[in-house]
Amino acid sequence: DAGITQSPRHKVTETGTPVTLRCHQTENHRYMYWYRQDPGHGLRLIHYSYGVKDTDKGEVSDGYSVSRSKTEDFLLTLESATSSQTSVYFCAISEESGANVLTFGAGSRLTVL
């Protein structure tokens, strides 16, 4: 996954605690995305960013917030984690939208007990 790293890769936390996942890219791509992947639901978009401080909601944004203060970093925050947010979270980047390949990170596995 050259050019895009996610941290942490694995995290176990308790219900009600805040959690932040980080996506870091070295490609200087404009667009960054957070997806979650769950059995039976596939990949669903949580939030995405089209520039520094420019973000928008995806299909399943409730309970999540994001921030992008620098081109290279896109943070996903669960203010108060719930068991339904147990999932594998993927970050992706693309140079532009409409005709550019999405490059995915390796994923962050989050378990909320």
Added chain:
Amino acid sequence: KQEVTQIPAALSVPEGENLVLNCSFTDSAIYNLQWFRQDPGKGLTSLLLIQSSQREQTSGRLNASLDKSSGRSTLYIAASQPGDSATYLCGGEYSTLTFGKGTMLLVSP
């Protein structure tokens, strides 16, 4: 709401067989269609991207087609190998990518 569907959900074939994976989408106003591969416990790797003005793309043993009028895309894998075993996902891009749930492919030696 745009929906992307992949059939079958799982496919098992012997090595050497040619095969076709299917992807259908409800909204024909699609910017592009991308095919990805996902190995267990890994992220997605892009295989092919077909822009809306194109009808097909080829890379090695892979060929993907796009028919916007019928709302369908196919991924053709020639001479399948055990190393092709993975989950294949298609994603239709409107303003963002909407994914199908994938086809899990097993190629047996």
